[in-house]
Amino acid sequence: MSLAAPLPTPAHPLTDASPFRWHSPEVSLSAGELWTPPVPAGLSTGDHGRALLRAARQAGAPDACVVGALPFHPDEPAALAVAPTPDRAAPRPQPPGALSQPLLLRDGQSVPSAAEFETMVERAVQAIRAGALEKVVLGRLLHLDLGGPPPCVTALVDRLAVRHPAGFTFALRLPGRPDRTLVGASPELLVCKCGATVTLRPMAGTRARHPDPRTDGALAADLLGSAKDRAEHAVMVEAIRSALAPLCRTLDVPDRPNVTSTATLWHLVTPITAELRDPACSVLDVVERLHPTPAVGGVPGAAARAFIREHEPFARGLFAGAVGWCDARGDGEWAVTIRCAEIGAQAVRLFAGAGVVGDSVPALERAETAAKFRTMLDALGLDARTLGGAL
Ligand SMILES: C=C(O[C@@H]1C=C(C(=O)O)C=C[C@H]1O)C(=O)O
Secondary structure (H helix, E strand, O other), X not given: OOOOOOOOOOOOOOOOOOOEEEEOOOOEEEEOOOEOOOOOOOOOHHHHHHHHHHHHXXXXXXXXXXXXXXXXXXXXXXXXXXXXXXXXXXXXOOOOXXXXXXXXXXXXXXXXXXXXXXXXXXXXXXXXXXXXXXXXXXXXXXEEEEOOOOOOHHHHHHHHHHHOOOOEEEEXXXXXXXXXXXXXXXXXXXXXXXXXXXXEOOEEEEEEXXXXXXXXXXXXXXXXXXXXXXXXXXXXXXXXXXXXXXXXXXXXXXXXXEEEEOOOEEEEEOOEEEEEOOOOOOHHHHHHHHOOOOOOOEEOHHHHHHHHHHHOOOOOOOOOOXXXXXXXXXXXXEEEOOOEEEEOOOEEEEEEEEEEOOOOOHHHHHHHHHHHHHHHHHHOOOOHHXXXXXX
């Protein structure tokens, strides 16, 4: 199988797909339809989930799940819906079969441009050195204007799930915007809850992988030994520990991170496990407490979010948010919405960010975002080299 081969083109590439799909190492879940019952405005994330599940029960769907995505900025609207009859025995995708037309591109642009991104990182470094904040994650978009039909969402998700078996592959047709689908393969588990047990795998600290195994291994060792990356990771773990502790009876946070890999990147990761105090606490209550973590926001959280709103020349919306599912028991899995794209009829928008600290080098942070775009570019069958200067 060639992962760079083109994707097939079905009759309706966007709307023929399931409106929600999820493939984690543990669970494959697919929804045939989504409901969006009205819920009161201004609910917390946990209460929003409970209101949706109550509406589903009242409509005769006791086994419904809440599925969807939360925005990066918690004050923006969530894209949560009810999957009334989720298929939790959905098969894991197999390598894609017959392929047809390649994706035709009219144009590809980074917003901000690669040079403007570096300037933005430099400003963040100065703000950090001046003591305004400790860490901020800055992102950029890659806008692809299509010169032909959009990619087939079903085939795209299959391809991502096959290529990222340890990750969290998702597709969500946006409620109220049926011509747009959020698709991605996140490596990062925000939180999984099963009964009283919660697990998290927060990540911060990145190196692009190398095709030569010795060089690749040396890059992983370099990441594990890097004072800059370890510091960036440590501020994130501490923020998560203090957000989570009030909810927990036990909390196990290892002293040092491990390295973990995706197909294209190495990351530092700290696997965290905890037992919740309150059996009525749902996975969405935990998400509400944690999100956005410093893996996508920064430290202190409010100062970092304000810096992002002021400096990034686009609205993150659902990018760098959280995506997942929650069942009637309050159990579920939520991943950080990264390594993803919004697929539209005429355009595809990809998001990638990088954590900036006081000793960040702007050109390296830009290169890191370029490497992160590759998860979606590879799945779309696009060679990063064809985008040249944009990256
Ligand atoms: C923000 C992204 O990734 C996050 C940032 C990382 C970093 O700064 O090293 C690593 C993994 C993710 O937590 C992204 O992929 O867009």
